[in-house]
Amino acid sequence: MSSLTVPVSFGSQERQYAIHIGNGILGQLGIFLETCFTALPKKALIVSDSTVWPLYGVQVEASLEKIGLSVEHLVIPAGETSKTLETATHVYDAALRQGLSRKDVMIALGGGVVGDLTGYCAATYYRGMPFVQIPTTLLAQVDSSVGGKVAVNYQDVKNGIGAFYQPSLVLVDLEVLHTLPRRELLAGLAEIVKYALIEQTALGTETPASETTFFQFFEAHTHDWENHLSTIVARCCNMKAVVVKRDETEQLSQTASGRICLNLGHTFAHAYEALTNYSEFLHGEAVAIGMIQACETSTLMGLIPPEMLVRVKALFEALSLPVRPPRVFPAENLLRLMRKDKKASNSQLTLILPEKTLGTVTLVPNALEDTVRSVLAIH
Numbered sequence: 001m002s003s004l005t006v007p008v009s010f011g012s013q014e015r016q017y018a019i020h021i022g023n024g025i026l027g028q029l030g031i032f033l034e035t036c037f038t039a040l041p042k043k044a045l046i047v048s049d050s051t052v053w054p055l056y057g058v059q060v061e062a063s064l065e066k067i068g069l070s071v072e073h074l075v076i077p078a079g080e081t082s083k084t085l086e087t088a089t090h091v092y093d094a095a096l097r098q099g100l101s102r103k104d105v106m107i108a109l110g111g112g113v114v115g116d117l118t119g120y121c122a123a124t125y126y127r128g129m130p131f132v133q134i135p136t137t138l139l140a141q142v143d144s145s146v147g148g149k150v151a152v153n154y155q156d157v158k159n160g161i162g163a164f165y166q167p168s169l170v171l172v173d174l175e176v177l178h179t180l181p182r183r184e185l186l187a188g189l190a191e192i193v194k195y196a197l198i199e200q201t202a203l204g205t206e207t208p209a210s211e212t213t214f215f216q217f218f219e220a221h222t223h224d225w226e227n228h229l230s231t232i233v234a235r236c237c238n239m240k241a242v243v244v245k246r247d248e249t250e251q252l253s254q255t256a257s258g259r260i261c262l263n264l265g266h267t268f269a270h271a272y273e274a275l276t277n278y279s280e281f282l283h284g285e286a287v288a289i290g291m292i293q294a295c296e297t298s299t300l301m302g303l304i305p306p307e308m309l310v311r312v313k314a315l316f317e318a319l320s321l322p323v324r325p326p327r328v329f330p331a332e333n334l335l336r337l338m339r340k341d342k343k344a345s346n347s348q349l350t351l352i353l354p355e356k357t358l359g360t361v362t363l364v365p366n367a368l369e370d371t372v373r374s375v376l377a378i379h
């Protein structure tokens with residue numbers, strides 16, 4: 001079976017790993033592992049969730065056993081409530097029971113919750129052991145499995161405890177998306193379209209001007225984008241890889257060229273998610289609304305022409321992505337949360353906003369609250 005490979009390099013010593021993307025490649029995990037480890041691990045602990053394990057666990061386990069690994073698995077309840085230190089202790093317990101050493105491997109088989117949790121455990125178990133990401137949601141395939149952010153939630157702080165810790169390998173099998181609920185698929189699509197809105201900033205000068213932009217690609221494929229998933233996922237992973245190489249640990253906070261550009265729409269999104277206690281929106285849905293509001297803010301500030309906002313909205317609507325919140329939320333409550341965003345300094349609103357052309361974003365410190373307030377009131 002053929003697959004695309006996106007290399008990810010990071011850090012000053014040019015450490016590197018590969019993202020393999022293909023259809024039906026789950027059963028080839030063992031072969032990919034053999035190519036990425038100089039000394040093959042003896043044991044593997046697969047961490048998965050209660051929805052994903054029954055669907056794909058046996059196949060992954062068999063592929064590892066075929067190359068001689070001794071394999072155990074731990075299944076955690078599906079959902080964000082599992083991303084805790086308490087669940088992490090279950091992973092450590094399972095690792096100790098199995099006698100995992102720092103030379104063995106943890107495998108994350110699931111969405112962003114399983115990936116973030118397993119990555120955090122791998123980063124901390126005996127001060128760090130190899131781990132492999134097998135992302136099974138679209139969001140995890142284009143976002144959370146790439147770039148090395150691993151974490152658990154702590155008290156009411158999302159991703160409050162975590163690390164930057166890169167996997168040894170990422171295996172993206174697009175066939176697993178057939179079992180993903182449509183709503184989850186579209187939430188992942190929102191993060192994908194984000195890459196279309198930040199493409200030039202993310203890639204810097206590395207794309208030739210003549211190439212079709214990611215935004216144009218989507219405009220041409222609003223009805224059949226699902227037939228182009230391997231190209232789409234590879235393009236997103238490549239963009240994230242370029243950004244991560246430039247700014248592995250999010251140090252470039254003063255310019256949109258750092259990891260911060262990946263945050264387009266997220267200041268708005270996090271406010272909606274927090275205000276609804278993470279129970280009403282999928283992350284991608286909130287991000288879609290946030291990206292439109294970021295475009296509306298840019299339009300009011302004169303950073304982009306109104307025609308560009310119209311074009312972005314038309315694309316979102318054609319892709320069945322939300323363009324406005326489903327009901328009115330109190331602007332003051334949203335603003336209070338937005339002032340606490342990680343980008344804000346001294347409680348001043350700081351936003352990533354589209355500017356000039358499609359695909360370019362800029363960092364706006366001290367964004368005018370009145371402008372944002374009027375955007376939040378649009379319904």
Ligand SMILES: NC(=O)c1ccc[n+]([C@@H]2O[C@H](COP(=O)([O-])OP(=O)(O)OC[C@H]3O[C@@H](n4cnc5c(N)ncnc54)[C@H](O)[C@@H]3O)[C@@H](O)[C@H]2O)c1
Nearest residue numbers: 051078079111112113136137139140143144149176179180
């Ligand atoms: N590390 C990062 O850079 C980063 C980036 C973005 C998001 N995240 C994190 O990712 C998490 C969200 O990830 P998510 O959206 O993948 O959520 P998730 O892991 O909760 O998965 C969503 C749901 O889909 C189910 N599922 C997964 N794969 C499936 C499949 N193939 N078929 C059927 N059902 C399947 C899961 O069991 C779950 O119920 C959040 O915790 C967020 O903080 C991390």
